[in-house]
Amino acid sequence: MEWAVHSCVNMAWTPAGEAVNSARLAEYYSLPGAYLNKQLQALVRAGILVSVSGPRGGFHLARRPENVTVLDIVLALEGADPVFRCEGIMASVPNADMERNVVRTCLISQTMRQAELAWRQALARQTIAGLADSMDRRFPQDRQKALRYLAVGS
Template sequence: MKLGEGVEAAIHCAAMLAGIDGNSTMSGAAMAEAFGLSPSYLLKHLNQLTTARILESVPGPAGGYRLARPAERITLLDIVLSVEGREPAFRCGEIRQRGPVRLDASAYVKPCGINTAMLKAERAYRAALAEAKLSDIVADFMNDADPRTVAASCAFVERHQRPQKNQSNQPNQQA
């Protein structure tokens, strides 16, 4: 299975946003810069995360993005599904019912064994992603990554976060 680069970008951005202070935000342009991505490419994925209510988009000159709920309540599955969609990675086209060896439809009453096995693997994969919380990914990074990487990442977040001063301009947070 191959996931698109957008999944990696979305997870990294969500992890970065888990490190901002309070109700601060970070611009999409800053996150694109941090990961060497095109801002327009990243904006598509940030919008998907916002639609899925993983992120909040705050308008205005000091606006940007922040997590819509605590990192403990965001799983890797939430992020993957927001970017890749809910359809299974494997989609059986019932090719066993085509070609010169195809039979009458009554010969194909039982589900395709290949489809059954692939969907079983998909369920296991999704269950593992559902157990992986964004907060755990961030904590593991803080504890296990090279200290230079941690320091550089924290310094980038500190430089680029945008504190929110006017509380009345904030969107409704949905838990």
């Protein structure tokens, strides 16, 4: 996930429609190229990125960066299923109350569902544009370094 979010931030910094080469991205971050490319292809399938073929090919954002949230990326890579799945183990303890809906009444399950909801809401509020702008303000040299290395816009 981290790799995909960083890659999308790099793409937000590039001129609109200009492709970022996935091999250069992988090299820049010292990542395994095949696995990064697999993540980027998942983002293409989710409509977050566009894949461009040819000698100047690569990937670019399919939507404006303010219309791509971190949650969009997480869902594209991990799916929409909840991370925590209550198995209802309280129904298996000796003398369990068989009338009780343990999934709905289990405080551990409720805690985990509330935490996941808060996590998803926080990720939905964070856009790639917001991250790119924040990173550029705090570490302006990072944008220029990335763009020079990726040979985008030069």
